[in-house]
Amino acid sequence: QKEVEQNSGPLSVPEGAIASLNCTYSDRGSQSFFWYRQYSGKSPELIMSIYSNGDKEDGRFTAQLNKASQYVSLLIRDSQPSDSATYLCAVNDLLGNEKLTFGTGTRLTIIP
Amino acid sequence: KAGVTQTPRYLIKTRGQQVTLSCSPISGHRSVSWYQQTPGQGLQFLFEYFSETQRNKGNFPGRFSGRQFSNSRSEMNVSTLELGDSALYLCASSGEPGPHSYNEQFFGPGTRLTVL
Numbered sequence: 001q002k003e004v005e006q007n008s009g010p011l012s013v014p015e016g017a018i019a020s021l022n023c024t025y026s027d028r029g030s031q032s033f034f035w036y037r038q039y040s041g042k043s044p045e046l047i048m049s050i051y052s053n054g055d056k057e058d059g060r061f062t063a064q065l066n067k068a069s070q071y072v073s074l075l076i077r078d079s080q081p082s083d084s085a086t087y088l089c090a091v092n093d094l095l096g097n098e099k100l101t102f103g104t105g106t107r108l109t110i111i112p
Numbered sequence: 113k114a115g116v117t118q119t120p121r122y123l124i125k126t127r128g129q130q131v132t133l134s135c136s137p138i139s140g141h142r143s144v145s146w147y148q149q150t151p152g153q154g155l156q157f158l159f160e161y162f163s164e165t166q167r168n169k170g171n172f173p174g175r176f177s178g179r180q181f182s183n184s185r186s187e188m189n190v191s192t193l194e195l196g197d198s199a200l201y202l203c204a205s206s207g208e209p210g211p212h213s214y215n216e217q218f219f220g221p222g223t224r225l226t227v228l
Binding site: 032036042044045049088097099100102103105 | 162200206218
């Protein structure tokens with residue numbers, strides 16, 4: 001049973017601070033990793049994808065991947081109240097395989 | 113480009129009935145995946161279609177089925193509805209993988225199904 005684990009939170013972060021979201025996965029053969037943001041009552045929105053060890057930055061978001069430790073994280077710099085949402089980590093085990101395994105999500109609240 | 117569209121957005125059915133949900137992928141995307149989201153189980157993969165063929169299937173009973181048409185639009189069907197089938201059903205599409213965009217899936221707004 002392939003698993004993706006996330007701390008369910010809630011995680012509260014002051015506005016302007018860095019929010020750090022973590023995810024671990026059980027399948028060492030996992031190939032691609034994604035972070036989705038889901039606002040209450042809405043569908044998931046892809047915000048980051050990462051495939052290689054190291055960091056990938058996009059605006060205020062940085063995804064970090066460590067395949068040896070089976071760990072992927074998302075950093076949100078200069079957190080804004082609009083970042084308050086549930087963040088879902090998703091893992092794909094094979095290139096070309098569209099089946100994503102999702103974590104249960106971390107609820108993030110940015111405190112003004 | 114227009115995003116993934118799903119119809120209907122809301123649906124109320126009673127136990128024992130069947131339901132068909134529709135999904136139109138992003139133009140040019142040939143892969144369509146379906147997921148079920150519930151508060152208790154989270155997001156779970158149902159199945160994936162590519163070029164009218166089911167390529168992957170999750171661990172759901174045979175009451176859940178799907179198909180894909182030549183224009184990549186997809187439908188999923190749930191027969192003999194149970195109370196536990198109440199959920200948000202999400203469709204996601206993905207295009208051809210590129211050097212930096214393997215398997216990126218983009219979700220539609222979902223269909224909220226309530227079974228009474």
